[in-house]
Amino acid sequence: MLIELKNIDKYYPIGRERLQVLHGVNLQIEQGEFVGIMGPSGSGKSTLVNILGFLDSKYDGEYLFAGKSVSGLNDRELSHMRNRTVGFVFQDFHLVETATVFENVQMPLLYAGITAKKTVSAVEQALERVGIGEKSKQKPSQLSGGQKQRVAIARALINQPRFIIADEPTGAMDTKTSAGIMEILFNLNKEEKVTVVMVTHDFSLLKYCSHQIKVVDGVVQKGTLQA
Amino acid sequence: MKFQMLLHTALQSLWNNKRRTLLTMLGIVIGIASVIAIISIGKGFQRETVSNLTSSESDKMSVVAYFIPDNMNMQSSRMEPFSPRNIADIKRIEGVDGVSTEQSSQSYYTVTVQAGNDTFSTAADLLDGTESPTELVAGNHIDRADNAGKKKVVIIRQDIAEKMYGSAENAIGKGIDINGVKFYIKGVAPPLKPQIISFSLGFEKEIMLPKSAYQFYFEKNKKEAVTELTVFVKTDYSVKAVSDDLIEYLDKNGNNRQIGTYGVLDMSQMMQAIGNVINSLTYFISAIAGISLLIAGVGVMNMMYISVSERTKEIGIRRAMGATKESIQMQFLLEGILVTFSGGIIGYLFGILVATLISKLLPFGIYIDIPTILMTVVVSLLIGVVFSVMPAKAAAKKDVIDILR
Numbered sequence: 001m002l003i004e005l006k007n008i009d010k011y012y013p014i015g016r017e018r019l020q021v022l023h024g025v026n027l028q029i030e031q032g033e034f035v036g037i038m039g040p041s042g043s044g045k046s047t048l049v050n051i052l053g054f055l056d057s058k059y060d061g062e063y064l065f066a067g068k069s070v071s072g073l074n075d076r077e078l079s080h081m082r083n084r085t086v087g088f089v090f091q092d093f094h095l096v097e098t099a100t101v102f103e104n105v106q107m108p109l110l111y112a113g114i115t116a117k118k119t120v121s122a123v124e125q126a127l128e129r130v131g132i133g134e135k136s137k138q139k140p141s142q143l144s145g146g147q148k149q150r151v152a153i154a155r156a157l158i159n160q161p162r163f164i165i166a167d168e169p170t171g172a173m174d175t176k177t178s179a180g181i182m183e184i185l186f187n188l189n190k191e192e193k194v195t196v197v198m199v200t201h202d203f204s205l206l207k208y209c210s211h212q213i214k215v216v217d218g219v220v221q222k223g224t225l226q227a
Numbered sequence: 228m229k230f231q232m233l234l235h236t237a238l239q240s241l242w243n244n245k246r247r248t249l250l251t252m253l254g255i256v257i258g259i260a261s262v263i264a265i266i267s268i269g270k271g272f273q274r275e276t277v278s279n280l281t282s283s284e285s286d287k288m289s290v291v292a293y294f295i296p297d298n299m300n301m302q303s304s305r306m307e308p309f310s311p312r313n314i315a316d317i318k319r320i321e322g323v324d325g326v327s328t329e330q331s332s333q334s335y336y337t338v339t340v341q342a343g344n345d346t347f348s349t350a351a352d353l354l355d356g357t358e359s360p361t362e363l364v365a366g367n368h369i370d371r372a373d374n375a376g377k378k379k380v381v382i383i384r385q386d387i388a389e390k391m392y393g394s395a396e397n398a399i400g401k402g403i404d405i406n407g408v409k410f411y412i413k414g415v416a417p418p419l420k421p422q423i424i425s426f427s428l429g430f431e432k433e434i435m436l437p438k439s440a441y442q443f444y445f446e447k448n449k450k451e452a453v454t455e456l457t458v459f460v461k462t463d464y465s466v467k468a469v470s471d472d473l474i475e476y477l478d479k480n481g482n483n484r485q486i487g488t489y490g491v492l493d494m495s496q497m498m499q500a501i502g503n504v505i506n507s508l509t510y511f512i513s514a515i516a517g518i519s520l521l522i523a524g525v526g527v528m529n530m531m532y533i534s535v536s537e538r539t540k541e542i543g544i545r546r547a548m549g550a551t552k553e554s555i556q557m558q559f560l561l562e563g564i565l566v567t568f569s570g571g572i573i574g575y576l577f578g579i580l581v582a583t584l585i586s587k588l589l590p591f592g593i594y595i596d597i598p599t600i601l602m603t604v605v606v607s608l609l610i611g612v613v614f615s616v617m618p619a620k621a622a623a624k625k626d627v628i629d630i631l632r
Contacts, residue, residue, distance in 0.1 A: 046632070050628050053547075055546075055547060055627050055628055055631070056628050075551060075552050076551050076553075079546070079549050079550060079551040079552075079554075080549065082546075082547060082548070082549045083548065083549020084549070088547050088548075090631065094540070094543070094544045094547070094631065095544070096541050096544055096545075097541075098239075098240065098243045098541070099239075107544075107545065107548050108548045108549055110229070110232045111545070111548055111549040111550050111554065112549065113229060115229060115232075116232060116235075155548070159549075
């Protein structure tokens with residue numbers, strides 16, 4: 001078992017009140033799965049994904065990663081977990097605009113303590129793999145949406161993480177570009193057994209998913225999703 | 228992340244905002260430059276002053292012992308504050324290298340002249356007849372024979388001669404009362420030009436008379452008494468200790484201890500005191516200039532806060548990629564320090580340049596020392612740390628989820 005959530009409750013403070021966004025979430029994800037998380041806006045999908053990706057540690061309940069509890073880790077330990085075990089692909093890419101494509105992909109390796117020289121071949125390989133090897137000197141602003149997302153995927157893969165979180169990775173793309181991105185993610189999952197956790201609104205993407213999770217009003221509903 | 232990578236990242240983000248970085252740095256440059264210029268000019272002035280004051284002395288440190296009689300009107304000829312026995316004893320005080328009994332050379336002899344109904348005091352030149360002759364309107368110079376014979380002859384100025392006897396020629400051979408003794412006018416010199424400073428040596432005097440006659444008639448009782456002692460101190464002895472021993476000895480055994488007070492003047496202490504005054508003045512002015520550094524520091528802080536808020540998204544991305552809070556804080560801290568440190572170095576060079584240019588207009592050079600350089604480095608680093616630490620902390624504290632939402 002790669003990921004196991006037990007009775008996760010999450011509250012957001014709103015003024016003096018607090019709004020509960022997750023209600024006793026129980027979740028299991030196996031190594032090698034392609035997980036699709038669906039649900040209406042405001043249902044708590046993003047909150048759930050933030051917890052899974054070690055970005056949010058303020059919740060009640062227990063999070064077991066590869067059998068070990070990660071609840072209550074300090075900032076340094078959580079940063080280490082983010083660096084080594086998870087790769088992020090966001091809807092709006094989240095690339096550093098002032099840095100080149102190469103530097104964006106290189107970043108996780110530098111935070112892992114690897115010297116710049118030793119990162120060069122790994123970064124070039126990752127860029128080749130997502131099909132934008134020739135763009136490494138360019139700034140993100142010179143790329144199209146699909147190309148930016150390829151950079152983000154290369155960056156997510158560079159540290160060989162245990163799983164990738166893709167938060168609506170094709171949300172702002174036309175169907176053709178979207179298909180290209182999904183192809184990359186699907187192949188990674190199929191060929192290299194990378195676990196993918198994808199949040200999406202798009203029912204058409206469910207055909208890629210081996211495990212489907214539906215979130216409604218902060219509650220996880222099991223079963224196969226239908227359009 | 229390795230430190231050199233943090234440095235690289237910090238440099239890169241400063242480079243991405245070249246104009247803002249340069250403007251912020253300019254504040255630091257001006258602040259440091261003005262402080263450095265003031266300090267190096269001030270130190271140059273201090274050294275110049277002290278070396279001027281000590282240039283007449285030998286390299287040895289010295290203490291001057293003097294005597295002040297209780298009765299100020301007492302004739303100096305009746306005193307002998309430092310007897311030969313005293314001097315011999317002082318030479319044996321521990322740490323004393325030698326004693327100079329050089330007389331305080333009296334540059335100035337006053338006589339009272341009665342010219343007709345007028346009585347006035349004036350400075351007199353004592354001649355021994357070997358001087359090169361000056362211009363005369365009538366009569367003759369004082370020669371060696373006059374000096375040898377202690378002759379009561381005098382050279383006066385034309386204006387006095389005309390007042391007393393109508394003309395310069397008429398005055399020759401006539402009498403004039405000096406200190407109650409009748410002298411004969413041998414020559415008349417042109418009137419004195421108006422002088423601004425009449426004290427200085429080498430200026431012309433109203434009256435000239437033979438040295439021997441002056442000594443014979445007015446100083447006949449005067450012995451050549453030592454009135455001031457310069458005591459040299461061995462280099463490995465404390466001047467203070469020796470001068471304490473010296474005053475203790477003189478208070479107990481000084482020849483004239485009953486009729487006056489002995490005192491010592493520690494020249495080195497005086498020099499030090501003058502140096503200190505100039506030093507504190509320099510630092511005071513520098514502190515005022517330092518206020519501009521404070522303002523520049525606030526500018527750095529402002530820039531850092533803007534930079535942090537502009538790059539909130541970047542912070543979030545870096546945190547998601549595994550950057551720790553410390554790493555983010557260090558990155559922003561380094562940016563601030565880089566700005567102030569390079570500003571400090573440029574400011575130092577600029578300040579030296581300005582001081583050098585100013586010193587071209589001044590009678591002394593500037594002085595550059597290692598502590599000033601170290602101070603620049605420390606101060607600029609300190610400003611960087613002090614004014615960047617809060618923005619850097621603010622950057623590190625940002626909530627990743629809020630940023631990436």
